[in-house]
Amino acid sequence: MRVAGSTAGPVDRRRFIKGGLGAAGLVTATPLLAACGDDSDAPTVEAPAGESPSAAGERIVIVGAGAAALAAADELEVRGFHNVVILEARDRVGGRIWTSSIGDGIPVELGATWIHGVRGNPISDIVEHNRIETAETDYDNAVLYDHDGRPAEPVDPALWGQYMALAYEMPDASLAEVFNQFAATHALGDDDRRLWLHSLASMFSHEFGADISDLSIMSYDEPSTLRGGDVVFPQGYSQIVDVLAAGRDIRLDHPVAGIDHSEPIVVITTESGDTFEADRVVVTVPLGVLKADAITFTPGLPPAMRDAITALDMGILNRTCLLFDEPFWGRDTEWIGYAGQQPGQWSETLNLYPYLGRPVLAMFNPGSFGAEIEQYSDAEITSRAIGALMAMFGDVPEPVDAVSTRWELDPWSRGSYSYLPVGVAFDTYREMARPVGDRLFFAGEATHSRFPSTVHGALLSGRRAARQISGLMR
Ligand SMILES: Cc1cc2nc3c(=O)[nH]c(=O)nc-3n(C[C@H](O)[C@H](O)[C@H](O)COP(=O)(O)OP(=O)(O)OC[C@H]3O[C@@H](n4cnc5c(N)ncnc54)[C@H](O)[C@@H]3O)c2cc1C
Numbered sequence: 208m209r210v211a212g213s214t215a216g217p218v219d220r221r222r223f224i225k226g227g228l229g230a231a232g233l234v235t236a237t238p239l240l241a242a243c244g245d246d247s248d249a250p251t252v253e254a255p256a257g258e259s260p261s262a263a264g265e266r267i268v269i270v271g272a273g274a275a276a277l278a279a280a281d282e283l284e285v286r287g288f289h290n291v292v293i294l295e296a297r298d299r300v301g302g303r304i305w306t307s308s309i310g311d312g313i314p315v316e317l318g319a320t321w322i323h324g325v326r327g328n329p330i331s332d333i334v335e336h337n338r339i340e341t342a343e344t345d346y347d348n349a350v351l352y353d354h355d356g357r358p359a360e361p362v363d364p365a366l367w368g369q370y371m372a373l374a375y376e377m378p379d380a381s382l383a384e385v386f387n388q389f390a391a392t393h394a395l396g397d398d399d400r401r402l403w404l405h406s407l408a409s410m411f412s413h414e415f416g417a418d419i420s421d422l423s424i425m426s427y428d429e430p431s432t433l434r435g436g437d438v439v440f441p442q443g444y445s446q447i448v449d450v451l452a453a454g455r456d457i458r459l460d461h462p463v464a465g466i467d468h469s470e471p472i473v474v475i476t477t478e479s480g481d482t483f484e485a486d487r488v489v490v491t492v493p494l495g496v497l498k499a500d501a502i503t504f505t506p507g508l509p510p511a512m513r514d515a516i517t518a519l520d521m522g523i524l525n526r527t528c529l530l531f532d533e534p535f536w537g538r539d540t541e542w543i544g545y546a547g548q549q550p551g552q553w554s555e556t557l558n559l560y561p562y563l564g565r566p567v568l569a570m571f572n573p574g575s576f577g578a579e580i581e582q583y584s585d586a587e588i589t590s591r592a593i594g595a596l597m598a599m600f601g602d603v604p605e606p607v608d609a610v611s612t613r614w615e616l617d618p619w620s621r622g623s624y625s626y627l628p629v630g631v632a633f634d635t636y637r638e639m640a641r642p643v644g645d646r647l648f649f650a651g652e653a654t655h656s657r658f659p660s661t662v663h664g665a666l667l668s669g670r671r672a673a674r675q676i677s678g679l680m681r
Contacts, residue, residue, distance in 0.1 A: 260486065262287035262680045268475050268483050269293045270463045270502075271491035273302025274662050275650040277451035278329075278669030279489050286677040292483060293455055294475065296462035296619045300452045303493070303620060303652075304662060306443030310530040310608045313565050314443040317526065317612045318623075319662045320557075320569075324433025328663050329670075330447060331435075339446045341438035342562045349542035352599040354401070359546050362406045366393075374424035381629045382411055382419040382427075401550055408551030408573070409544065415626040415660070416522020418551075418574040426626055429633035431657040441562045447662075462619075466490070467505040468646050487646055487679075489672045491665075494639075494653035495521040495621025508643065515638035518631045519653060521622025522660070523577040523615050527570045527592045529606040534558075534566040536600065543568075545599055552576050553595035570595070577623075581613040624660035625653035640668065645679055648672040 267288055269276045272295035280291050299305075303318040321344065325331045334341055353359035374385045386407060390400055407419050415422055440446060465476040466488060475483040492502065497516045507513070536543060536558060543556040552572060559567040570592050572580055580588050589609040596603045614623045627633055639654040650672040651665055658664030 260680060262677065263289065265290060265487060265676075265680070266485045267291045267487050267489065267676065268473070268485040269489045269491060270466070270475070271295060271302060271493075271651070272297075272300040272452065272457050272459075273491060273493075273651070274304060274448070274451070274665040275491040275652065275654075275669035275672075276302075276489070277448065277455070278666040279491065279650055279673045280455050280669075281451055282670040282673030283676065286673060287680075288673075288676070291456065292485075293457040294461040294463050294477065294483065295457060295459050298459050300457060300459070301445055301448040303614075303624070304444045304448050306440075306445035307610060309528050309567060309610050310565070313530065313563060313567060314441075315528045315559070315567060315569065315610060316440075316444055317528075317610070318614075319444050320439055321437040322439075323437050323661055323663070324435050325438055326433055326435025328433050328435070329666050330663055333447055333450055337446070337450050339450075340441055342441050344437050344439055345541055346437075348540055349544060350537065350540050351544035351546060354545075354547045354598065356599050356601065359402060359544075361544075362403060367406075371424070375428075378423060378425050379630060380423060382407060382422050382424065384420075385424070386419065401548070402546050404550030405544070405546035405554055408554055412551055412573040413524065413555055413571055416524040416573045416577065416623045417520065417626050417628070421520070421574070421628050422626065423629035425633065426629065429627060430659055433658075433663070439562055444662075463492075463502055465503040465505065466647070468643065469505055471646075473646050487648060487676050489648045489650055489669075489676070491649075491651045491669065491672075493521070493620050493622070493651060494519055494625045495615075496619065499621055501618070501621075504647075509641075511638050512641060512643070515635045518628070518635050519625050519639070520628045521615075522573065522624055522626040524571060524573045524623040525577045525580060525612045525614055526572075527588055527609060527611040528559075529568045529570070529589070529592060530608040531566040531568075531604060531606055533604075534560055535603060536568070538566075543599065545595055547595065547598060549576070553592060556596075568596075578615050580611075581616050585609065585611055626660065640671070642672075642675055648675055 265288055267283060267290065269279055269291065272293050276293055280293060283291050305318040306314050307317050309315045322328055322330045351359045351361055370389050373389055374382060377385050395403060411419055411422050411427060415426055462478045463475055464478045467474040473485045473488050475485060475488060538560045541558055541561055543558060545554050547553060553570055555571045557569040559569060588611045593603055614620055636656040636659055640649060640656065642648045650668040652660055655664035655668040
């Protein structure tokens, strides 16, 4: 999630770059990305010796039914592949795009929420062609409460610029180490430190799902961003999934346990022992699933890919959605920030009233605290959420309904999305995209070397895998 909330000060990435780096007189590292569909950096595949196969005769199995898989299936179909089977572990399609509901069927996102940068974005094409309703979001439409409920001022953008300039001088250090140095130089007192740590959590931890001790400025700087503003789907992100999934051969409740690619015909085995044969396989399972070795590859994956799987990490971003009878907050304010005594905990709340017309709040928790709350019962999580709201608003009524996510405990995800830990080179993402021989292909957000951790990155990676396969045909 590209959070959001100018409660941190300039928390939206683009605005941050403008306000922060601009103030520091630095040049932005964000390239112009009109050609975001261009995967010129994608690893190519050597065509097999001898007679080339034809699309029509190929049996393709895609593992997973998230954005990457569905985009791969779509692109394969366009390129003349008609024997494509999708094996999905869950009882639903969409993976980390998951529109659920609260109360009397009010749609709420439990996974992806925004199109990050509508300009040149492949999701925008789907939106336009299918006339799907979107709503613009405004990260500046925000309030910030201090730990005692008083209004707080966000950190000064000029100081942000100084912090960022120092971070760029220390690219191998964690953002927490940079902050320690910054705080010492600027002689920050306890209150200032708390506000800063809130801002850093909002800016970086919510975006990457990791603590600032696990991130460096390179984690932030290397991925590309798209322009044009961010939008949400009042009727649910799953509408995108529905468009891509229509008419496909998708086998739900088919968790894949093994992929044997030692022979020309690949054998895919599910947990229940069913087998599927394929000429090519596209693996789109999340990085977290690969890290857990939940699928046995025979022979094993190449060392460079295994190293990349180990080096990259899965961030955690959990959310708690609360439905109330009436809004007790400013119904038009989109972001509610909370600079509590434990910075980063319950620190960002999205007010869904402007999009849904119903009193629903979505409260986010990233990184190690996001992981910690997964251990609590639903009732405990809700009660802690209410505690944070009481610190901001005083008396708070009981919610009518509540829904909380547990992305790390989810066996088919094992985290929310990939991030680049401190000290790991961004090129590592490229290793994730490298096909193994001419039979095993990889897609998914963690395989996209420009837009990792996003839906559009996942979508583009699926198309890339399809093109790699298509490139082998006559
Ligand atoms: C809380 C949260 C908020 C986010 N917010 C945004 C946002 O606002 N905007 C944005 O652009 N992105 C956002 N993202 C990221 C975005 O959701 C993902 O990058 C994208 O959806 C990933 O798509 P994918 O196809 O790579 O993976 P997935 O969607 O995870 O698809 C992989 C599929 O593989 C299946 N699978 C796993 N193991 C197996 C197995 N053994 N056998 C068979 N199937 C298996 C899974 O069930 C899943 O369906 C968010 C993610 C989360 C979790």
